[in-house]
Amino acid sequence: MVSDPGRDNARKSANQPWLAIIGLVALVSAYACIGSVTMAQETSAMPAPAVPSVSLKVDSGDTAWVLTSSALVLAMLMPGLALFYGGLVRTKNVLATIMQSVMILSVVSVLWILAGYSLAFGPDKGGLIGGLEWVGLSGVGSEPHPVYGPTIPHQAFMLFQLMFAAIAPALITGAFAERKRFISVVLFAAIWSLVVYVPLAHWIWGGGWLAKLGALDFAGGAVIHISSGASALVCAIVLGQRRGYGIDYMAPHNLPMTLLGTGFLWFGWFGFNGGSALGANGIAVSAILATHAAAATGAIAWCGVEWAHRGKPTVLGVASGAVSGLATVTPAAGYISPLFAIAIGVVAGMACYAAIVWKGRFGYDDSLDVVGIHGVGGVIGILATGLFASKVVNPGGADGLLFGNPGLFGVQVLVVAVTTIFSMIGTFIILKLVDSMTGLRVSSEEEATGLDLSQHNERAYS
Amino acid sequence: MVRRLRFVTMILPILTSFAMTLGAAGVWAQETAAPPVPAAQEIITAPAPPQAPPKIDTGDTAWLLISTALVLAMTAPGLALFYGGMVRSKNALGTIMQSFIILCLISLQWVLWGYSLAFGPDKGHLIGGLEWLGLNGVGLEPNADYGATVPHQAFMIFQMMFAVITPALITGAFAERMKFSSFLVFTLLWATLIYDPLAHWVWAVGGWVRNFGALDFAGGTVVHISSGASALACAIVLRPRLGYGKEHMAPHNLPMTVLGASLLWFGWFGFNAGSAVASGALATSAFVVTNTATASAALSWMVLEWMYRGKPTVLGAASGAVAGLVAITPASGFVGPMPSIVIGLGAGVFCYLAVLWKSKCGYDDALDVVGIHGIGGIWGALATGLFASKVINPAGADGLFLGNPAQLGIQALAVLVSVVFAFVGTFVILKLVDGVMGLRVREDEERMGLDLSQHEERAYS
Numbered sequence: 001m002v003s004d005p006g007r008d009n010a011r012k013s014a015n016q017p018w019l020a021i022i023g024l025v026a027l028v029s030a031y032a033c034i035g036s037v038t039m040a041q042e043t044s045a046m047p048a049p050a051v052p053s054v055s056l057k058v059d060s061g062d063t064a065w066v067l068t069s070s071a072l073v074l075a076m077l078m079p080g081l082a083l084f085y086g087g088l089v090r091t092k093n094v095l096a097t098i099m100q101s102v103m104i105l106s107v108v109s110v111l112w113i114l115a116g117y118s119l120a121f122g123p124d125k126g127g128l129i130g131g132l133e134w135v136g137l138s139g140v141g142s143e144p145h146p147v148y149g150p151t152i153p154h155q156a157f158m159l160f161q162l163m164f165a166a167i168a169p170a171l172i173t174g175a176f177a178e179r180k181r182f183i184s185v186v187l188f189a190a191i192w193s194l195v196v197y198v199p200l201a202h203w204i205w206g207g208g209w210l211a212k213l214g215a216l217d218f219a220g221g222a223v224i225h226i227s228s229g230a231s232a233l234v235c236a237i238v239l240g241q242r243r244g245y246g247i248d249y250m251a252p253h254n255l256p257m258t259l260l261g262t263g264f265l266w267f268g269w270f271g272f273n274g275g276s277a278l279g280a281n282g283i284a285v286s287a288i289l290a291t292h293a294a295a296a297t298g299a300i301a302w303c304g305v306e307w308a309h310r311g312k313p314t315v316l317g318v319a320s321g322a323v324s325g326l327a328t329v330t331p332a333a334g335y336i337s338p339l340f341a342i343a344i345g346v347v348a349g350m351a352c353y354a355a356i357v358w359k360g361r362f363g364y365d366d367s368l369d370v371v372g373i374h375g376v377g378g379v380i381g382i383l384a385t386g387l388f389a390s391k392v393v394n395p396g397g398a399d400g401l402l403f404g405n406p407g408l409f410g411v412q413v414l415v416v417a418v419t420t421i422f423s424m425i426g427t428f429i430i431l432k433l434v435d436s437m438t439g440l441r442v443s444s445e446e447e448a449t450g451l452d453l454s455q456h457n458e459r460a461y462s
Numbered sequence: 463m464v465r466r467l468r469f470v471t472m473i474l475p476i477l478t479s480f481a482m483t484l485g486a487a488g489v490w491a492q493e494t495a496a497p498p499v500p501a502a503q504e505i506i507t508a509p510a511p512p513q514a515p516p517k518i519d520t521g522d523t524a525w526l527l528i529s530t531a532l533v534l535a536m537t538a539p540g541l542a543l544f545y546g547g548m549v550r551s552k553n554a555l556g557t558i559m560q561s562f563i564i565l566c567l568i569s570l571q572w573v574l575w576g577y578s579l580a581f582g583p584d585k586g587h588l589i590g591g592l593e594w595l596g597l598n599g600v601g602l603e604p605n606a607d608y609g610a611t612v613p614h615q616a617f618m619i620f621q622m623m624f625a626v627i628t629p630a631l632i633t634g635a636f637a638e639r640m641k642f643s644s645f646l647v648f649t650l651l652w653a654t655l656i657y658d659p660l661a662h663w664v665w666a667v668g669g670w671v672r673n674f675g676a677l678d679f680a681g682g683t684v685v686h687i688s689s690g691a692s693a694l695a696c697a698i699v700l701r702p703r704l705g706y707g708k709e710h711m712a713p714h715n716l717p718m719t720v721l722g723a724s725l726l727w728f729g730w731f732g733f734n735a736g737s738a739v740a741s742g743a744l745a746t747s748a749f750v751v752t753n754t755a756t757a758s759a760a761l762s763w764m765v766l767e768w769m770y771r772g773k774p775t776v777l778g779a780a781s782g783a784v785a786g787l788v789a790i791t792p793a794s795g796f797v798g799p800m801p802s803i804v805i806g807l808g809a810g811v812f813c814y815l816a817v818l819w820k821s822k823c824g825y826d827d828a829l830d831v832v833g834i835h836g837i838g839g840i841w842g843a844l845a846t847g848l849f850a851s852k853v854i855n856p857a858g859a860d861g862l863f864l865g866n867p868a869q870l871g872i873q874a875l876a877v878l879v880s881v882v883f884a885f886v887g888t889f890v891i892l893k894l895v896d897g898v899m900g901l902r903v904r905e906d907e908e909r910m911g912l913d914l915s916q917h918e919e920r921a922y923s
Binding site: 058059060061062063064065066068070071074075079080082083086094095096098099100105106107109110113136137142152153155157158159162182187254256280315363415455457458459460461462 | 518519520522524525528532550551588611630632706710712714717721724725726727728731740741742743744745746747749750753756757760761764771772773774775776777779780783798799800803813849875
């Protein structure tokens, strides 16, 4: 055996996260025991002051819908995104790609409950970040919150948002597929979630400064899609291309798996957008209608452009087109009428196709096209919201440019700029930090072997 | 020829019992066609009870129906693919078929007699009566004991999915070697003789385990400990697969297993949060702790494996997630988010160790039902006795950490009862079926694989 410095490094640095995790475990256990006792005391005293908020009443139908939507969004990530990406990579990397989604879901779930939710949605501090009042879900209980869904338990809103927080970093994994070390993926996602996602979510959804300016983002066009797309671009540039990129044949190893993943994404997106109404109401219906219309149109538009441009309509193209329609309509879903959703789908399918065709000229290796689909789609969606939003559809929103309110369009442009710049800078710094802790890429020998064997010691198929 | 005759003799009594209950259903149809008028009169002329008549809530009903569909997705495709990916490719279809057919078989069993035995009017705290045979009297009016705001049939069908998944879990213990016909007979007997009484004891009004105060929100004892203990009996009685410990028996398709685990995670929200039998604070809390414990367990299994074996595996992450789901099941309606992190971390550790130590015990629990469902279920039932809190669920009880050590003792007793009853009962049923028709496929059939030998199909061509 030739000694492998990369592997030795891996072993050394891999020790650190264990210690950190074990420490965390001890902390949480202590906290849980104390917390459950103090919580019991607190809440036994609660009933008296809780009475005044009479208007807040849990509605069984609204709660049922938000819980269902939370389950649907989980299905977008796992198995949806895991299989969508898993089918697109080569056989030797399929498990590692799936593993990234699964582990990001697990890590972010715990982080969100411990601190993420409080920082994103806790009491506003200067428009920039939420306070630490809700750390460990202290004070986030079964009583509804007046802003975050007055008819559902506060925890239901927290849970629904948890799924969003989990899917955003998982989307980025497509940019560095087939070459990033597992430990650095986990560390990157954990830090990114707290440092990039949480502030953005606060600015736009948690009563932060962009929300105060009147920015509209129904279900995460900026918070999720632009942020993951912009971060993906930085990841692709910093990590560099895969070995043999542009030379070797890197076709998807299992397109039916990708299509199954697409099916789950489309299915789960009804919860993503429809659930963002936080109730089983007219806005949820209109959001689902817009979502479906845009997904269908996106698929058709992509298919048409590809047929014209390349001579054949591909199955991968239809799947990508549907996802680009879904990503693009996300910020607008609850504010627009169905015909505008169709317009958004058409533009999304064509623009995202163009972005992916042009990717080749820039030389960066965004392996599974996160930038082209989520970045470009998110930008178009946020701008389209500034054009097509209408108070007739959603009285809680605002009118867009087409309805005589150019101000909203200006705010949406600002949202695009702020989200893109903030995500790119944040991601760059995090990548450099993680690089210094554990290194980012696997050794070239490990890359040639494939991540399944080198990172997880497993084979997908036997 | 002889085997075929035997098969017919086994199937005949089942068919006749179906036919008989179908006949009963005909009678029932006539019965129910008549009642409406007197029933309406009863409601009008009986203002005496102070309670408002049970009223169906649309939100609660929507949630319970969705949860039912979610739990169905746990068995087929969830469990079917989870197990299907872990076996060798020559047994993929045989494994998937077992889950699929259990779904069909127990769906009928439950409607015909299972629901009545489990939840029917109590007889001596041991078993439900035969009054609800063929769903006689189980209609669309809510039953105050089993979901006062949902149609009684909604509760029944939600419970049906639980009755379906439990025997399906056991199939992992005898994977790759059990005869399909014996498996069918075993499943039917097991559901009737083990699951239905146990569900009655723990969940039905009047059941003796429920009466002494055992807490089991969504099936830690009834579903997981019972299937885990039965799996141990199966693994022991059926003995190891040919070549166990010598040949390479790697999972043939791990992405399929992860797909199955994902659908289990997805469906488990219905399993646990649906067990609130209403949509509101309790369902939300159960949903939150389910997700939290699952994530924690996947992490702790991964870290442990990373330390012990040097690499974190995808199969480990999936197994850890399922272990967390299992462990939080009995506790999900009684604990808050912070204790659920501890329950999840514990599940990952205990179940990983159990799977690791399995090889030293020599039994071939092929897909680790004992290690994950048995051990995870026991840990969850005991952890409920530690962390349960009346703040989360006033209808529950406080656990040890909230000053009620007695609850831990009660939980331990419930564990003991389920383990002994399920293990002994399964052992007897297996011996019985073995005596009548044999349990294992022939050696050459096992080598050929169950797909070809039992079903004459290939999974991949």
